[in-house]
């Protein structure tokens with residue numbers, strides 16, 4: 001079967017289950033090359049193993065870069081209390097997996113290695129997603145466009161959804177109150 005493999009020079013996909021293609025959600029993503037049975041470990045999330053100090057440093061540099069360019073991509077994955085994995089390396093195709101509020105994959109850690117596994121049977125051609133599990137520290141900077149009926153509008157771990165929904169509702173109330181108190185000037189011309 002011919003596919004639109006979207007690997008860049010120097011990159012490779014180390015999994016027999018999936019390949020890199022353009023995504024309708026964001027940039028590039030990973031897609032099932034064949035049917036993947038539930039529970040299959042699909043691909044390892046590899047990268048630089050860094051301590052928390054270095055992780056913070058890279059995280060803040062990433063935020064500064066995002067503010068300049070609008071590219072808010074985050075590749076740092078929590079490994080344990082002492083170390084993280086910075087997956088921003090070309091050999092790590094798993095870094096291209098997009099987030100969904102209704103994912104077909106999940107991440108798990110086994111013996112200090114991070115894996116992405118199938119949460120259910122996945123059909124050939126489906127895009128792979130897991131929930132990034134972000135907390136609410138900078139939720140406004142991570143709008144979600146997963147398009148699923150369960151989408152909560154922002155990229156956040158499911159345990160944060162109740163609080164996230166409250167914050168979104170409060171923000172909507174504030175916006176409506178402001179709009180009511182501060183109506184837009186009309187464009188009507190004054191007659192001479």
Ligand SMILES: C[S@@+](CC[C@H](N)C(=O)[O-])C[C@H]1O[C@@H](n2cnc3c(N)ncnc32)[C@H](O)[C@@H]1O
Nearest residue numbers: 026027028072073074095096098099144145146
């Ligand atoms: C690790 S990258 C994923 C790969 C990315 N598609 C690419 O081509 O580099 C994570 C970034 O992709 C984007 N992204 C992933 N899932 C998304 C979603 N559901 N809605 C909107 N943007 C998403 C966000 O900018 C996020 O910070």
Ligand SMILES: [Zn+2]
Nearest residue numbers: 101144146151
């Ligand atoms: Zn979503």
